[in-house]
Amino acid sequence: MRPAAIRELTLLSRPGCHLCEAALELLEPRCRAYGVRLRVVDVDGDQALRDRYGLRIPVVMAGDSELCAWPLDESQLAAWFGRRS
Secondary structure, eight states: OOGGGOOEEEEEEOTTOHHHHHHHHHHHHHHHHHTOEEEEEEGGGOHHHHHHHTTOOOEEEETTEEEEESSOOHHHHHHHHHTTO
């Protein structure tokens, strides 16, 4: 799938994670502005995700590709959203 065709981002997160909450606050307004769906996935609800990402959250996924992890890379996010305008 071409990156420009992806209309959804996934935030890999876990409840009570203050970094995940900060990432969500940063992503939500951008996603609304660009008409991109933001899906939040609790890594603790999926053993494979928990094994793969452990404490390395939050992670932002575009399709099956990791876009960035904490600290979120503003330039990568801007470039990704810029391809959607």
